[in-house]
Amino acid sequence: MRIEKMKRSIIALIITILIVPTTVSAHTVTGGGESSGYILIPHDANKNPYFYWMPGTDQFWKDRLTNANNYMYSETSNNLKFINSTIASTENYIEGTSAPASTWVARVVSSNNESHKLRWRMQFNGAKKDNYSTAQWSRIAQHEMGHVFGLGDLKSSSNAAKLMYGFAGNYSGVTPADLVGLKKVWGF
Numbered sequence: 001m002r003i004e005k006m007k008r009s010i011i012a013l014i015i016t017i018l019i020v021p022t023t024v025s026a027h028t029v030t031g032g033g034e035s036s037g038y039i040l041i042p043h044d045a046n047k048n049p050y051f052y053w054m055p056g057t058d059q060f061w062k063d064r065l066t067n068a069n070n071y072m073y074s075e076t077s078n079n080l081k082f083i084n085s086t087i088a089s090t091e092n093y094i095e096g097t098s099a100p101a102s103t104w105v106a107r108v109v110s111s112n113n114e115s116h117k118l119r120w121r122m123q124f125n126g127a128k129k130d131n132y133s134t135a136q137w138s139r140i141a142q143h144e145m146g147h148v149f150g151l152g153d154l155k156s157s158s159n160a161a162k163l164m165y166g167f168a169g170n171y172s173g174v175t176p177a178d179l180v181g182l183k184k185v186w187g188f
């Protein structure tokens with residue numbers, strides 16, 4: 001059971017496809033790394049970014065994002081949260097989709113300029129829905145929010161308990177190391 005679960009988790013990689021530009025600018029935040037327990041990637045320029053639900057997205061994903069948003073807000077001392085916009089031109093989109101042939105369960109893809117995400121899209125893979133419990137999905141959504149806020153996937157098993165662990169995910173939320181990374185970017 002345990003091995004089966006682990007196998008599922010590994011197969012169902014929570015991948016973030018982000019080619020991180022290494023250009024240095026005045027706004028580039030540096031530091032972090034696997035040994036620090038957090039990795040920095042380009043972040044949304046806004047501490048409270050707007051997003052738009054792609055039409056047709058299942059209520060299940062909307063509820064997961066709502067939970068994730070509540071977790072993130074309280075676990076960052078009421079600093080980081082998403083704001084739901086009804087205006088499509090926000091350029092940040094969230095959607096439920098179905099990609100049975102893919103290994104990812106949820107991901108954020110983005111267009112970046114130096115250390116900022118210019119626009120991003122968060123996707124939940126409905127084909128993997130049964131692999132996780134409802135509660136786990138809420139934390140997976142929070143992990144994806146972590147990407148928007150500038151944290152990359154951790155790969156080392158020593159980081160398996162962190163929110164940003166890229167394989168199984170930490171279902172208990174933001175850990176002290178995740179928080180150090182978020183504070184590095186946002187300064188709260």
Ligand SMILES: [Zn+2]
Pocket residue numbers: 014015016143144147152153164165166
């Ligand atoms: Zn990830």
